[in-house]
Amino acid sequence: MDSISGNLVLAKLVDQYPLSSRVLLKYGLDFCCGGKNTVAQACEAREIDLDMVISDLGLCKLKSSNKIWSSASNQELITHILDSYHAPLHENLPHLVELLSRVEKAHAPKYKQLFIDLAQTIFNFSSELIDHMAKEEQILFPWILANRQPRPIEPIHCMKKDHQSASAFLTQLAELTNNYQPPKEACTTWKSLYTQLQLFDHELRNHIHLENNILFPRFS
Numbered sequence: 214m215d216s217i218s219g220n221l222v223l224a225k226l227v228d229q230y231p232l233s234s235r236v237l238l239k240y241g242l243d244f245c246c247g248g249k250n251t252v253a254q255a256c257e258a259r260e261i262d263l264d265m266v267i268s269d270l271g272l273c274k275l276k277s278s279n280k281i282w283s284s285a286s287n288q289e290l291i292t293h294i295l296d297s298y299h300a301p302l303h304e305n306l307p308h309l310v311e312l313l314s315r316v317e318k319a320h321a322p323k324y325k326q327l328f329i330d331l332a333q334t335i336f337n338f339s340s341e342l343i344d345h346m347a348k349e350e351q352i353l354f355p356w357i358l359a360n361r362q363p364r365p366i367e368p369i370h371c372m373k374k375d376h377q378s379a380s381a382f383l384t385q386l387a388e389l390t391n392n393y394q395p396p397k398e399a400c401t402t403w404k405s406l407y408t409q410l411q412l413f414d415h416e417l418r419n420h421i422h423l424e425n426n427i428l429f430p431r432f433s
C-alpha cells in the first residue's frame with residue numbers, strides 16, 4: 214500500500230483508498246479521465262493547495278478497501294460494474310429526468326432558462342449514456358470475457374472518447390447547478406434534485422474510473 218503523497222497517481226490512490234474519491238470530488242480533482250495525473254499535478258492544474266488536500270486525505274480516516282479492484286479478475290470487475298453502476302443508471306435515469314421536469318414546471322419564470330438548459334443537457338446526455346452502456350454490455354464486455362482475439366483495442370478507444378464527453382458533461386452540470394448548491398428559496402423537490410444530481414456525478418466518476426483506469430489498461 215503506497216503512502217499518500219503528492220507523487221501518488223490519482224487512479225492508484227482511489228484504487229487503494231476508495232474513500233479518497235470523496236476528498237478528490239470535494240476539490241474538483243478529476244480521477245476518472247484524469248486518473249494518470251499525480252495528486253500534485255491535479256492540484257497545480259486547479260490551483261489548489263497541495264498540503265491542504267494531503268491533510269484532508271489523511272483526516273478522512275482512510276481505510277483500505279474490502280476489495281482492491283486492480284486485483285480483481287475481469288469477470289469480477291465487469292460483474293461489479295454492471296451491478297453497481299449500469300443497473301442503477303438504467304433504473305434511476307428516467308426518474309431523474311422526470312424529477313427535473315417537475316421542478317421545471319413549479320419554478321418558471323424566474324428560473325426558466327436554468328431549467329431549460331438543465332433539462333436539455335441532461336436529456337441529451339442520458340440518451341448518450343444509455344447508448345454507451347449498451348455498447349459495453351453487448352459488445353465490449355462479452356468480447357473481454359470471451360478472451361477473443363484480436364484484443365478489443367478499437368472499442369476501448371471509442372469508449373474512452375465517450376468517457377471524455379461524459380466528463381465534459383459533468384463539468385457543465387456542476388457549472389449549471391452552482392456545484393449542486395440550490396439557491397436559498399429552493400423547494401424540497403429542487404434540493405432533492407440537486408442531491409440526486411450530485412450523487413449521479415460521483416457515481417459516474419467512480420464508474421468511469423473503474424473502466425478507464427482499472428479494466429481498459431489491461432488491454433492496451
Ligand SMILES: [Fe+2]
Nearest residue numbers: 294346349424
Ligand atoms: Fe460502463
Ligand SMILES: [Fe+2]
Nearest residue numbers: 345349372424
Ligand atoms: Fe463506460
